[in-house]
Amino acid sequence: MTAPLLTIEDLKVTFSTRNGPVEAIKGVSLSLSAGERLGIVGESGSGKSVTAFSVMQLLDRAGKITGGRITFRGQDITNASRGMLQPLRGAAMSMIFQNPRAALNPIRTVGLQIADVLRAHESLSAKEARARALKLLEAVMIRDPEARLDAYPHELSGGMCQRVMIAMAIACEPTLLIADEPTTGLDVTTQKTVMDLLAEITARRGMAMILITHDLGLAAQYCQRVAVMEKGLVVEEAVPATLFGAPTHPYTRRLVAASPTRHSTVESLVVDREAAPPAPARIAPRPGSEPLLAVRNCVKVFDNGFRGVDDVSFSLAPGESLGLVGESGSGKSTLSRIVCRLIDASEGTITFDGEDIGGIPSRDFYRSRFRRDIQIVFQDHGDSLNPRFSAFDAIADPLRLLGGVQDGRELRRQVEDCARRVGLPEEFLDRFPHQLSGGQKARVGIARAIAAKPRLLVLDEPTAALDVSVQAVILHLLDRLRRETGLAYLFVSHDLNVVRMMCERTIVLQKGRIVEEGPSGPLFTAPSSDYARELIAAIPHFDPEAALARQKALATAV
Amino acid sequence: MGLAVSIARRAGKRVVSSLPALFGVVIFTFLLMRVLPGDPAIFFASGPNAGQAEIEQIRQQMGLDKPVPQQLLLYLRDIGTGNLGRSMTTGQPVVTDLVSRLPASLELTFVALMLALILALPLGILAALRPNSLIDNIVRMICTLGVCVPTFVSGLLFIFAFYYILGIAPDPTGRIDIFAGQPPTITGFLLIDAAVAGDWDAWRSAARQLILPACTMALFVLAPLARMTRASMLAVLTSDFVRTGEALGLSRRRVVLVYALRNALLPVLTIMGIVFSTMLGANVLVEKVFSWPGVASYALDALLSSDYAPVQGFVLLMATIFVMVNLTVDVLYGLADPRISIE
Numbered sequence: 001m002t003a004p005l006l007t008i009e010d011l012k013v014t015f016s017t018r019n020g021p022v023e024a025i026k027g028v029s030l031s032l033s034a035g036e037r038l039g040i041v042g043e044s045g046s047g048k049s050v051t052a053f054s055v056m057q058l059l060d061r062a063g064k065i066t067g068g069r070i071t072f073r074g075q076d077i078t079n080a081s082r083g084m085l086q087p088l089r090g091a092a093m094s095m096i097f098q099n100p101r102a103a104l105n106p107i108r109t110v111g112l113q114i115a116d117v118l119r120a121h122e123s124l125s126a127k128e129a130r131a132r133a134l135k136l137l138e139a140v141m142i143r144d145p146e147a148r149l150d151a152y153p154h155e156l157s158g159g160m161c162q163r164v165m166i167a168m169a170i171a172c173e174p175t176l177l178i179a180d181e182p183t184t185g186l187d188v189t190t191q192k193t194v195m196d197l198l199a200e201i202t203a204r205r206g207m208a209m210i211l212i213t214h215d216l217g218l219a220a221q222y223c224q225r226v227a228v229m230e231k232g233l234v235v236e237e238a239v240p241a242t243l244f245g246a247p248t249h250p251y252t253r254r255l256v257a258a259s260p261t262r263h264s265t266v267e268s269l270v271v272d273r274e275a276a277p278p279a280p281a282r283i284a285p286r287p288g289s290e291p292l293l294a295v296r297n298c299v300k301v302f303d304n305g306f307r308g309v310d311d312v313s314f315s316l317a318p319g320e321s322l323g324l325v326g327e328s329g330s331g332k333s334t335l336s337r338i339v340c341r342l343i344d345a346s347e348g349t350i351t352f353d354g355e356d357i358g359g360i361p362s363r364d365f366y367r368s369r370f371r372r373d374i375q376i377v378f379q380d381h382g383d384s385l386n387p388r389f390s391a392f393d394a395i396a397d398p399l400r401l402l403g404g405v406q407d408g409r410e411l412r413r414q415v416e417d418c419a420r421r422v423g424l425p426e427e428f429l430d431r432f433p434h435q436l437s438g439g440q441k442a443r444v445g446i447a448r449a450i451a452a453k454p455r456l457l458v459l460d461e462p463t464a465a466l467d468v469s470v471q472a473v474i475l476h477l478l479d480r481l482r483r484e485t486g487l488a489y490l491f492v493s494h495d496l497n498v499v500r501m502m503c504e505r506t507i508v509l510q511k512g513r514i515v516e517e518g519p520s521g522p523l524f525t526a527p528s529s530d531y532a533r534e535l536i537a538a539i540p541h542f543d544p545e546a547a548l549a550r551q552k553a554l555a556t557a558v
Numbered sequence: 559m560g561l562a563v564s565i566a567r568r569a570g571k572r573v574v575s576s577l578p579a580l581f582g583v584v585i586f587t588f589l590l591m592r593v594l595p596g597d598p599a600i601f602f603a604s605g606p607n608a609g610q611a612e613i614e615q616i617r618q619q620m621g622l623d624k625p626v627p628q629q630l631l632l633y634l635r636d637i638g639t640g641n642l643g644r645s646m647t648t649g650q651p652v653v654t655d656l657v658s659r660l661p662a663s664l665e666l667t668f669v670a671l672m673l674a675l676i677l678a679l680p681l682g683i684l685a686a687l688r689p690n691s692l693i694d695n696i697v698r699m700i701c702t703l704g705v706c707v708p709t710f711v712s713g714l715l716f717i718f719a720f721y722y723i724l725g726i727a728p729d730p731t732g733r734i735d736i737f738a739g740q741p742p743t744i745t746g747f748l749l750i751d752a753a754v755a756g757d758w759d760a761w762r763s764a765a766r767q768l769i770l771p772a773c774t775m776a777l778f779v780l781a782p783l784a785r786m787t788r789a790s791m792l793a794v795l796t797s798d799f800v801r802t803g804e805a806l807g808l809s810r811r812r813v814v815l816v817y818a819l820r821n822a823l824l825p826v827l828t829i830m831g832i833v834f835s836t837m838l839g840a841n842v843l844v845e846k847v848f849s850w851p852g853v854a855s856y857a858l859d860a861l862l863s864s865d866y867a868p869v870q871g872f873v874l875l876m877a878t879i880f881v882m883v884n885l886t887v888d889v890l891y892g893l894a895d896p897r898i899s900i901e
Contacts, residue, residue, distance in 0.1 A: 056805055060796065070820075082810065090807030097805075102798040105817055107824075107895055152896040169807055381589045 003074060004031040005208050006055065008095075011442065012067035013050055013059065013232075016408075022154045024050045026232040027068070034175060036204065036208045039219030039240075042229035043390070043436075043467035048212045051229070052178045059083055072176070075339035091121040098181035100161035104153040110137075110164045111149030117171045136167040140197060158328075159190035163197065170201060178210045183218070187327035187494065192538040212468065217540035220244055228252045248493055257473035260497035261541055262524070263519045266479045269472035269501075287485060288425060291315035292457055292488050293339065298348035298358075300334050301327070302510075307333040309345070310512035318455065321482060321489040323503030323520060325496055331512035336492045337457050340376045341365040352456070372402040372452040379461035385433040391444045392429040395451050397493035398477060402452040408415050418447040423477060441468035443477070450481065458490045463498065475502060496539055500524045565892050569885055576881040582879040584637065584870075588630055591866045597624070598646065598864040621644075633870075639664075642874070643867030647860060652871040656853060660875070661746025662733055663845070663852035667837045669768055670775035671747075671830070678780050679826075682787025683819065686795060697788070701781035709840075711775040713847040720770060728766050730848045735763040771848040776843055779833045786829045790822040824895055832886035835880045 025047045032038050040048045053059050055070055057080060070078045072093065077085065097103040105113055113127035124132065130149065137145035140163040153161055162182060169177055179198060183191035199222050202209045213219050213499045219226045220240040227237040228251065236249040236414035247253045258269050293316040298352040300309040316322050324332045337343045339350065341362050348389055350358035352370055360368050375398070378384035385394055399405045407412060419429055422443040433441055442462065449457055459478070463471040475498065482489060491497050499506055500520050508516040508523070508531065516529040527533045579822035599617040617623050621632060636643060642652040685697040695703035707715075728735060733748055741760045749768070752761035780868040794800060794817050804814040853872060860868035892898045 058801055058805055086807050086809065088807070095805040097802065099798060099800060103802045105803070105821070106797040107821060108816075116803070116808055120806070120808045120812070154897050165802070168802070171806075217896055287638060349636065 003032065005034045005036075005073060007031040007071045008051070008068065009071075009271045010068040011051065011054060011070065011085070013054055013063055014066045015063045017062065023066075024063070024232055025054070026194055026233070028229070028234050029068075030227060030234065030237075032176070032208050032210065035202075035206045035208055035385070037223045038214065039210065039211045039223030039226040040229060041213055041216055041219045041226060043214060043421075043469060044543045045231070045257070047232040047369065048229045049180055050232075052095065052180055052210060052212055054375040056089060056093065056178065058095070063378070072138045086289060088120070090117050090169075090174065091172040091228050092174050092286065093176040093178065094172075094174040095178040095180065096162070096165045096169045096182050098184050100156055100182075101153055101156075102171055103165055104161055106153055107149050109152055111154070113170050114164070117168045118137075118484065121172045122426070132171070133167075136171055137164070139201070140164070142167075148362075157190075158186050159194060162186065162194050162519060166194075166198060166331035170205065173205060175246065175305070176208045176210070178212070180212045180385065182211070184214070186350070189327060189534060190539040191218075191540070194542075197447070198222070215540060216256065216468075221540045229399070242538065252467060258468040260420075260468075260471075260495065260501060262500075262539075264497070264501065266475055266501050269475060283496070289317060291351075292318040292320075292353060293490075294349075294351045296349045296351075298335070298350065299346045300331070300338060300343070301346045307512050309338065311516055312348075312509070312512070314507055314514070314517065316456070316488055316490060319482070319486040319488055320502040320505065323506035324490060324492045324509060325494065325506060326509035327494065329511070330509040332492050332509050334512075336376070336460050336490060337489060338373055339456075340458050341368075341371075342376075372398075373455045373456040374458065375449040375452060375456075376458040376460060377445050377449045379464050381445045382433060384445060385441060387433055390430050390432050391419075391424065391436065391440075391447075393443055394433075394445045395429075398448060398452040410413060414451070418451045419443075421450070421481065422447040423473075431515065438466050439473060441479060442470070443473050445473075446477070446481075450485070450487070453485075454487065456488045456490065458492070460492045461489075461494065465492070471498075478502065496524065496536060508535070559689065567890055568892060569889055572885050572888055573881070576884075580874070580881065582745065584634070584874055585630070586874040587870050588633055589626075591869060592626055592629075594864070596857065598866060601646075601864050637874070642871035645860065645868045646726055646865045647863055647868075652867045655856060655868065656871055658746070658876055659851055659853045659856050661748075662844050662850060663838060663841065663854060665733075665747045665749065666771055666775065666841060666844070666850060666852060667834065669778070670772040670837060670841075671834055673772055673776035674779045674783055674833075675830070678783035679787055681780075682784040683791055683814070685784070685788045686791030686822075687814070689792060694788075697784060701784050704777045704779075707777070707780040708843070709774050710843045710847050712777055713844055716770045716774055717847070727770050728763075730767075730770060731765055732849055732851060733764060734760065735767065771841075771844050771850055774844050774847075775837055779837060782829055782833055783826065786826050787822065790825045791818060794818045794822040795868065820894070826892065827887055827891055831883050833882050835876075839876050839877060 008028055008030045011028045012023065012024050014021045016022075019427045028042075028047070028051055030038070030051070040051065042048045042436050042523050050059070050063065053063075054065055055072070055077075057340050059065070064291065065078060067380060069076060070077070072088070077088070102108065108116075111130060111133045114133035115124075115126065118124055118132050125381070134145055134149060137148055141409065142148050144158060148164075149161070150154070153164070161206055165409060177198075183194050185250060187195065198209070201207070209282060211219060211223055214402060221242075225237065226240050226243050226250065228243070229235065230251045236247065236252045242255055243252065260269065295315070296313050298309055298312045299307065299309050304319045312331075312335060314322070324335065326332045334343070338345045341350075341360065344362045345358060348358065349356055352373065357365070357368065357370050357371075365371055368440065389397070392415055395418050399411060399414055405411050405413070415429065416426060424440060424443040428436065428440060433444075436444065446462070462478070463474050466474060478489070479502065481487060489502070491499060491503050503520050505518065506520045506523050507514055508527075508529065510531050516523060516527060516532045523532065524536060527536055599613045599620065601624060616624075621629060624632070627842035630849055633643075640653070645655055648655055681697045681700070685694040688694055712770070714753050717727070717730050721729060734740060739750065739757065739760055741755040742758045744751050744754055748764035749761060752758070800813060800818050803817045835855070839854065841850075841852065842858050844850065845852040845855040846858070853875065857869055859865075860872070
């Protein structure tokens with residue numbers, strides 16, 4: 001066995017903050033051999049990105065390595081000077097980032113940006129660099145690479161930007177590639193193509209890769225070894241099959257349980273559930289009853305002529321939960337906003353409880369008596385709360401405006417009641433959004449939506465911004481709320497596993513049209529349309545058997 | 559080319575949309591001049607003991623005996639034909655006066671802006687690279703001094719130091735040494751005209767006269783430019799694509815100058831437009847202190863003597879220049895930021 005490519009020994013990183021120094025990494029040790037693919041998984045704040053940034057010396061001003069050693073190719077680079085690092089960065093070790101569009105210079109063509117990297121490490125003329133950049137774009141399989149050389153990042157899709165980023169990272173054939181959440185924010189199908197490309201390129205060029213992700217499935221599928229990090233420490237490290245098949249550390253166990261898979265149910269997600277009374281059974285929608293919501297031939301044409309929603313019809317029974325899935329640009333968010341009456345449809349009718357609400361202009365809908373019946377929970381719980389409103393004010397607002405509650409004591413009672421139902425402790429009511437965690441903000445957002453006692457709740461990617469363990473708790477909460485109150489849900493999500501668990505029926509949207517519709521169970525096990533099949537196949541999964549099989553296949557391939 | 563067409567279309571739209579504002583400025587200044595106290599006819603009468611008949615006659619000559627709406631219509635008709643009226647003080651048509659004096663103001667403003675930028679950009683960048691360091695604090699102090707010392711004070715201090723004590727600056731009167739030959743007028747910008755004529759003595763003389771007022775003005779606008787550069791650099795330096803540049807081993811120079819600075823300059827460009835317009839209108843104090851024959855001091859003199867036409871002409875000129883500066887900034891912005899021309 002040769003010496004490892006990269007070793008991290010007892011790394012400690014401290015950030016100086018307003019409240020004194022905070023130790024983000026408390027002694028992490030990892031090693032990576034040439035050509036190996038290591039996954040680092042963990043939730044936000046676990047220190048997985050900080051570890052990677054320490055290797056590349058990209059920590060921002062506040063962060064400092066306070067202990068330990070990082071060795072790369074036998075060279076100590078723990079506190080290397082700029083002069084020593086610059087030749088290494090990009091040439092020997094590279095990094096690709098989350099949010100590829102922001103990671104590229106917005107006012108420089110991608111061809112020039114790739115050339116910049118090449119020319120930083122090799123002496124090339126501008127023309128040679130351009131030719132090499134073209135080759136690289138071909139290598140990352142961008143369509144029409146010649147034309148893309150002169151494109152600016154904003155002219156490319158997120159997936160294409162990430163390919164450009166990969167092209168830049170591999171331009172000088174580094175031996176180590178660190179991918180920091182490379183596919184977060186991309187669609188599942190794009191995620192699959194990007195990850196396949198990364199796996200293929202690293203395997204062909206013999207590059208080692210560190211994949212940092214919060215998605216256990218992704219790590220299991222693409223890495224030979226996975227390290228789990230929690231609160232600045234590596235708590236467990238093993239091959240994926242062992243790690244996910246028989247996790248030993250309690251945190252890993254909780255993480256594995258919380259990650260939705262094709263078999264999980266809402267109940268199985270949470271291991272140490274709060275001792276809640278057994279939830280009442282779901283109120284089964286009475287067959288043949290009048291639908292609560294009916295959308296007929298809904299069309300939304302934007303000003304630029306783009307048909308965001310194209311002739312969509314569906315209905316929703318009282319107490320039913322309907323999933324809306326599709327990739328970005330499929331029109332699912334537009335549709336949910338139309339149903340919420342936040343924007344107007346161009347054509348079609350929307351009936352709620354037998355009455356036409358599509359005819360009420362969205363700007364006047366706040367006066368309609370149906371406003372309190374249809375409420376929404378937004379994706380970004382931080383941004384959708386007024387930063388100057390305490391949790392109490394946020395929940396009290398709809399009660400005052402829609403519920404007509406004016407009496408202070410009564411208001412207090414009802415807000416506390418809402419908070420209790422979403423599991424938000426009373427002492428948090430006086431806090432402002434920045435003093436709340438992601439999960440608590442989600443609870444406030446849900447409490448605000450249910451405060452006016454709606455009959456239909458539109459959930460627009462309610463858990464997309466949350467860590468899996470928090471997501472599990474929130475999904476659990478949403479499921480319980482529905483059982484208790486008989487709310488109907490329109491559940492918009494790109495996470496197919498979540499939709500399968502939460503919804504009885506699912507609609508698959510593509511380019512504004514419904515491509516498939518049906519009960520969730522059969523739709524996910526035996527999709528009939530090609531598109532749905534493709535979507536489902538693209539979900540990374542970490543069933544132990546599948547991971548084992550993949551590993552064997554990889555071993556024989558290499 | 560697509561880019562040129564898109565820029566031309568944007569520029570055209572901007573010009574059209576600024577016409578109502580210009581029209582509003584014309585009417586507003588007209589009315590303002592009419593409500594200001596003071597009767598120009600009395601002011602321009604031959605002397606304190608001019609008879610009522612003489613005043614009436616002047617009034618009739620100036621058209622002041624007509625009702626105000628009719629005066630306004632006449633005024634608008636004149637503007638339409640390019641006639642801004644005649645100055646009572648100089649006896650010249652206002653257009654002629656403005657054309658002869660505008661280059662002086664523009665030359666001063668351009669040179670001052672250039673000086674300010676040459677100083678402000680490096681200072682802003684240095685301050686951003688080392689926030690809260692000694693250099694950052696020094697830059698902060700220079701900027702504070704620059705904004706809080708009024709231009710007439712700094713101008714007089716400069717004259718005191720460099721002309722009176724050190725004797726290295728020429729006497730602060732006018733654009734060029736009266737004994738140096740005036741170069742033939744081509745653009746009205748003495749530095750350009752002298753260079754074109756190859757008259758380097760005149761060029762040096764003009765430059766020597768220009769340097770003190772330009773420095774005075776530059777010091778005044780140093781603060782907004784340097785502070786904006788610093789703030790915008792600070793924001794860009796923490797952005798993802800700068801981190802990408804670092805991660806892929808680009809040299810520090812390249813990261814700072816190509817990746818960070820070019821992006822950071824976009825907001826500075828907007829500020830530059832505003833600063834330029836402010837300078838052009840506000841350099842009346844500098845023009846007065848240095849006896850600079852510019853448009854601002856011309857307008858001030860006219861205002862003090864209730865001479866309507868030059869003031870109205872000056873305001874219209876400033877409004878037009880403001881529109882044009884904004885237009886230029888807009889076009890430059892479109893060229894510098896590829897995301898804009900998309901729309």
